[in-house]
Amino acid sequence: MRRRSAVKTLALAAGSTLAGRNLAQARQPSHGNALAATAESRAILVDTTKCLGCRMCERACAESNGLPEPAKSIEPGKLRDTSETQFTVVNRYETENGPVNVKRQCMHCLQPACASACLTKAMLKTADGPVIWRGDKCMGCRFCMLSCPFDVPKFEYDSANPRIQKCSMCFDRLREGESPACVSGCPAKATVFGTRTEMLELGWSRIYHEPDKYVHHIYGEHEAGGTGLLYLASVPFDQLGFRTDLSRESYPTFTREFLYAVPFVLTMFPPFLFAVSRATAGYRQEDPEA
Amino acid sequence: MATVSADTPGFWNGTRRFARFLAGEMKPRGRLLTPFNVITVVIMATAAVILYVRFTRGLGSVTNLNQDVPWGLWIGFDVITGVAFAGGAYVLTFMVYILNQEKYHPIVRVTVLNGFLAYVFYAGALLLDLGRPWNVINPIIGNSFGVSSVLFLVAWHFLLYMTAELLEFAPAIAEWAGWPRLRRWLNRLTLGAVIFGITLSTLHQSGLGALYMMARDKVHPLWYSEFIPIMFFVSSIFAGLSMVIFEGSITHRVFHHRVGPDLERSHDSILRGLARICAGTLFVYLFMELIVFVHGQKWDYLATGWGAWYLLEVVGFVAVPSVLFLRGVARKSPRVIGTAAILTLVGIMLNRLNISVIAFKWYLPVRYVPTWQEIVVTLAVLSAEIWVFRWVVNRMPVLDDAHVRSGRLERVERASASAA
Numbered sequence: 001m002r003r004r005s006a007v008k009t010l011a012l013a014a015g016s017t018l019a020g021r022n023l024a025q026a027r028q029p030s031h032g033n034a035l036a037a038t039a040e041s042r043a044i045l046v047d048t049t050k051c052l053g054c055r056m057c058e059r060a061c062a063e064s065n066g067l068p069e070p071a072k073s074i075e076p077g078k079l080r081d082t083s084e085t086q087f088t089v090v091n092r093y094e095t096e097n098g099p100v101n102v103k104r105q106c107m108h109c110l111q112p113a114c115a116s117a118c119l120t121k122a123m124l125k126t127a128d129g130p131v132i133w134r135g136d137k138c139m140g141c142r143f144c145m146l147s148c149p150f151d152v153p154k155f156e157y158d159s160a161n162p163r164i165q166k167c168s169m170c171f172d173r174l175r176e177g178e179s180p181a182c183v184s185g186c187p188a189k190a191t192v193f194g195t196r197t198e199m200l201e202l203g204w205s206r207i208y209h210e211p212d213k214y215v216h217h218i219y220g221e222h223e224a225g226g227t228g229l230l231y232l233a234s235v236p237f238d239q240l241g242f243r244t245d246l247s248r249e250s251y252p253t254f255t256r257e258f259l260y261a262v263p264f265v266l267t268m269f270p271p272f273l274f275a276v277s278r279a280t281a282g283y284r285q286e287d288p289e290a
Numbered sequence: 291m292a293t294v295s296a297d298t299p300g301f302w303n304g305t306r307r308f309a310r311f312l313a314g315e316m317k318p319r320g321r322l323l324t325p326f327n328v329i330t331v332v333i334m335a336t337a338a339v340i341l342y343v344r345f346t347r348g349l350g351s352v353t354n355l356n357q358d359v360p361w362g363l364w365i366g367f368d369v370i371t372g373v374a375f376a377g378g379a380y381v382l383t384f385m386v387y388i389l390n391q392e393k394y395h396p397i398v399r400v401t402v403l404n405g406f407l408a409y410v411f412y413a414g415a416l417l418l419d420l421g422r423p424w425n426v427i428n429p430i431i432g433n434s435f436g437v438s439s440v441l442f443l444v445a446w447h448f449l450l451y452m453t454a455e456l457l458e459f460a461p462a463i464a465e466w467a468g469w470p471r472l473r474r475w476l477n478r479l480t481l482g483a484v485i486f487g488i489t490l491s492t493l494h495q496s497g498l499g500a501l502y503m504m505a506r507d508k509v510h511p512l513w514y515s516e517f518i519p520i521m522f523f524v525s526s527i528f529a530g531l532s533m534v535i536f537e538g539s540i541t542h543r544v545f546h547h548r549v550g551p552d553l554e555r556s557h558d559s560i561l562r563g564l565a566r567i568c569a570g571t572l573f574v575y576l577f578m579e580l581i582v583f584v585h586g587q588k589w590d591y592l593a594t595g596w597g598a599w600y601l602l603e604v605v606g607f608v609a610v611p612s613v614l615f616l617r618g619v620a621r622k623s624p625r626v627i628g629t630a631a632i633l634t635l636v637g638i639m640l641n642r643l644n645i646s647v648i649a650f651k652w653y654l655p656v657r658y659v660p661t662w663q664e665i666v667v668t669l670a671v672l673s674a675e676i677w678v679f680r681w682v683v684n685r686m687p688v689l690d691d692a693h694v695r696s697g698r699l700e701r702v703e704r705a706s707a708s709a710a
Binding site: 081083084113115116117118119120121122135136137138139140141142143145146147149151154155156157158159160161162243245246247251252254255258259262265266269270273274276277280281282 | 346485502
């Protein structure tokens, strides 16, 4: 009897070890993995000094994604957020250098919090760079929204079959060799599309060529571990509505330690608990009455 | 099933007899028109209507959830607070089956039942909150394992832990249904289920805290620290035990006719034992809060309104109950211990809601406040759980402690047999 329960406990522990090994394997970067991003991943460089605020990108985005046409006129001074029906917005900020227009959308992080938060891999970092959402996987838990440091994923609260909506960097257009719709639609060439390495080189060369025009910082080079959207600006980024308190480490690293502890606990606890239970079993026999 | 058919003349005969037995057991016992019944039925009926609207028109039609606040009351209270409250089961099974503290054996079954039902109903409440619940099976069947997600771990652990708790409670079901051979077989599984259950609990109690690790810039610094997972685990110990004390005092009164002589005699002594553990772990937790506070250099926040709110939680609902528990033990006063338990539960509720709802995105100009529909659904989940709990306690040997004595006798016989 006693031996049989020992075998049972050992089997449990062995099962836990296997589960732990799966976890460790899953962290190896591979094609389509949530944490994979190579130097060849695509990026968009947004030069806010060139942006006219014409909002043609908003229109191109809506057209390409089949979204309702953005409002023709917007209240001056009002800052808008992206929404489930608008994946990119251009806001005008009054700064010490006069008005600056800033286009916002999904940042397409190199190691996205949303993708590592997703328990069904519905949110996926593709090897090309775009972070995409897959409806057949998603269970609508909205943990991606909770985890995203940029608050990008949006949820269709008024639908019985709700989707998570956000910019996909025009993933389908990219596969056909085209640029994202917003980049193609920009008349001022304020946005440039290419590999991330190229975009960083271009960004820094613009800064070095006109050191007085730009702040010497590319937003997105290091923020949240590096993003696929890179920003140039003439004023410090906190004046343009960017969160400047974000970590330079990627967000998935904040749960990594906890997840690494999981296989250890699963392997160490069962044998330990079983041993303690055997070791203290004597008490039972000393208490036979009642 | 094979075990059952062996005990009865024929398989179909046995099934039919069991169906008749079950039908008889489904009948209500006691008066139907009590204030509790009337109120909870109204709540549950209202919730059914609300849920119909929610599943036809989307979450936005009944909740105040929005793009900034994706998780509200249903997750913050039902799941995150509810699971902490259900922690008593793993602590008590640890004490009884791992440390072999027989004194606490009479309350194990009722605690495991409570824990099991809490998980079933609170994890069930999670389904109400899912936007695309038809895909809930995805992380389980393996076509898309998001293993880098803490929520993946939590989802699996909920499922496995429910199974473990069901196994722990299963002997009571077998006794009730009159399947002695199945019961003996299930009894042998108990230790394995307990060990597995404790391991799982350690991980998912802390895992619920780890959910917020990536939301580090969104939770107020007074509540956020990288130690949240450990704090969640430690606090689940006294949260669970306080719930055992609180529920025990109610159960003891309401179901007095079902309480066995052993439990009747040892109830106060058990209460004092649990109170001691609560006092100790509360003190540990308080000290951890202090270290995190000092280490994180959070002094400046104390002078703000959030600082006052934080102090209320930590002093009023951690330090005070810790002292009260000790006084209750010294004075042998169940009332003082009960008060301390209630304060502790309020404190846990505050802590979990602060992290998940109240101090979440504290910088927003417009705050999330749950709608009355969200509150009614939460109350309905609670009511449904109490209904099932009452049904089980009134029929199965849960508070009755004959099984403890017979189990003890079995073990003693087995021990003397192996000694001889």
